[in-house]
Amino acid sequence: MQAVTFDAPFRVRCTDVAEPKLLLATDAIVRVELAAICGSDLHVYRGVERGLDRGTVLGHEFVGSIVEVGAAVQRFRPGAKVVSPFSVNCGACWFCARGLTSRCTDSQLFGWVQDGRGLHGGQAEYVRVPYADASLVAAPATVPLEQALLAGDVLSTGFHAADQGGVRTGDVVVVLGLGPVGICALLGARDLGAAQVLCVDRVAERLELASQHGGIPIELGRDDIAARVLAATGGRGADVVLEVVGHPDATRLAWQLVRCGGTISAPGVHNEPAFAITPGMIYDKNLTYRSGRAPVRAWMDRTLQRLARGDLDLKALFSHRMSFAEAERGYEIFEQKLQRCTKVLLQTS
Ligand SMILES: NC(=O)c1ccc[n+]([C@@H]2O[C@H](COP(=O)([O-])OP(=O)(O)OC[C@H]3O[C@@H](n4cnc5c(N)ncnc54)[C@H](O)[C@@H]3O)[C@@H](O)[C@H]2O)c1
Ligand SMILES: [Zn+2]
Ligand SMILES: [Zn+2]
Structure with missing residues (x-):
């Protein structure tokens, strides 16, 4: 065969x-x-x-x-x-x-x-x-x-990612990575009642796809992502960040964007030998970090x-x-x- x-x-x-x-x-x-x-x-x-x-x-x-x-x-x-x-x-x-x-x-x-x-x-x-x-x-x-x-x-993984992030009605959610899983995570966050889903990637057609599905596109490497997230949240940071990339840069960005007491849900598969953020960084923001095979x-x-x-x-x-x-x-x-x-x-x- x-x-x-x-x-x-x-x-x-x-x-x-x-x-x-x-x-x-x-x-x-x-x-x-x-x-x-x-x-x-x-x-x-x-x-x-x-x-x-x-x-x-x-x-x-x-x-x-x-x-x-x-x-x-x-x-x-x-x-x-x-x-x-x-x-x-x-x-x-x-x-x-x-x-x-x-x-x-x-x-x-x-x-x-x-x-x-x-x-x-x-x-x-x-x-x-x-x-x-x-x-x-x-x-x-x-x-x-x-x-x-x-x-x-991808659909079940994306929905699970949003659920694992504990997305609630009215939340401001960030999705990092707009591959098929990221787009499905956006749909999952919207189903859970997110008020705004800010969607980050560097690929133009993927940003377009996110905006067709109700996300707010933000271009990595061009837009000031942190400023956009702070502006959308009264200066607090995102309630939930869905990290759908699987790269240490995305982990660091997720940490930067999430508010104190918020959650990073990371379906992205990581292969680096050490965690990109320190235990102290999690402590200092009272964060929840959830990951794993969906x-x-x-x-x-x-x-x-x-x-x-x-x-x-x-x-x-x-x-x-x-x-x-x-x-x-x-x-x-x-x-x-x-x-x-x-x-x-x-x-x-
Ligand atoms: N946990 C699970 O069970 C599970 C299941 C399926 C897929 N995955 C993982 O989810 C991830 C996404 O899968 P996919 O099929 O959508 O992949 P993909 O490669 O199509 O999409 C990843 C996207 O991330 C973007 N990106 C790269 N660096 C970025 C950064 N720093 N910030 C924001 N965006 C960035 C890329 O431009 C790309 O569009 C992969 O790591 C994949 O292995 C996990
Ligand atoms: Zn797959
Ligand atoms: Zn079993």
């Missing part, structure tokens, strides 16, 4: 690999119809996040239909259209029972195989899904499949229902649609933000 595999930093390719097989009775095999490239794939692509085996099938955002199920799978039969979260979870452990599905004791992330162990990803014609009953969600007939795909990561499976029922309402127009998030054979170029375009690229959708041909 065709699959997008990791060779080395900045080297991915569409190649022919063996089709996955059922390994456990709780597995399902899904025929992928649509897959997407995520900002998280870029950490691996850029060689910032290391450890991935050469030949690992990439990708953790996909939708498709079930072709085969193990003997213990009860909720799905071949032919069922499903959305997958970016990581699988058992549905039975202490963490799953409490909704922290991303920290399931047997959680596995799609597209991460290290030293021969792990789970191949969904940028392929077929993918093996462990714990199919607990992990997969039936795709609602009322939601276009490419929008349903967003519930498996428990998207616990959010997917809600975000799919939210999409079914039909008033979240997320079509524009996908700037590029291409075949798996063109994925190598897709990674380049997305990484370098060429051709106004916001997100790449890969279609099986």
Whole structure:
């Protein structure tokens, strides 16, 4: 089958690999119809996040239909259209029972195989899904499949980020980073009643996208961000900063912009060896800092229902649609933000 595999930093390719097989009775095999490239794939692509085996099938955002199920799978039969979260979870452990599905004791992330162990990803014609009953969600007939795909990561991650930030009615919220996750965090903050959402990035088309979704665009490197936030908050600073970048510069900026007693919610994935701000800086502002892998499976029922309402127009998030054979170029375009690229959708041909 065709699959997008990791060779080395900045080297991915569409190649022919063996089709996955059922390994456990709780597995399902899904025929992928649509897959997407995520900002998280870029950490691996850029060689910032290391450890991935050469030949690992990439990708953790996909939708498709079930072709085969193990003997213990009860909720799905071949032919069922499903959305997958970016990581699988058992549905039975202490963490799953409490909704922290991303920290399931047997959680596995799609597209991460290290030293021969792990789970191949969904940028392929077929993918093996462990714990199919607990992990997969039936795709609602009322939601276009490419929008349903967003519930498996960026939409659920963005909504979780806003919720984790404790956004309340009337709050002034700052979103740092207007990639697909940042745009979804903006939508999540608005749903929670934020009065103003100030949206920071340096990429013009991403600022435009934020303003189309009700955010107030502020250009990094040009506008005086701190002055804008202080002006919007009577000189206090933002109630909540959603740091959706994953870079120490963004952590420092978030600290600068948040008010005393406020919260920084940081879904951005960090790989630096030390925290960019000191314990004293947190103390001096009485801050709450919350981070971590989003428990998207616990959010997917809600975000799919939210999409079914039909008033979240997320079509524009996908700037590029291409075949798996063109994925190598897709990674380049997305990484370098060429051709106004916001997100790449890969279609099986
Ligand atoms: N916690 C989770 O479970 C989870 C899930 C999905 C994605 N993520 C992470 O969320 C982050 C965003 O993902 P994405 O797909 O939207 O990525 P993306 O790379 O498309 O977007 C990041 C944006 O941040 C902007 N940026 C860079 N430096 C900045 C700064 N200092 N201030 C403000 N903006 C800045 C970039 O111009 C870019 O538009 C990534 O780190 C990704 O790994 C986390
Ligand atoms: Zn993702
Ligand atoms: Zn579990």
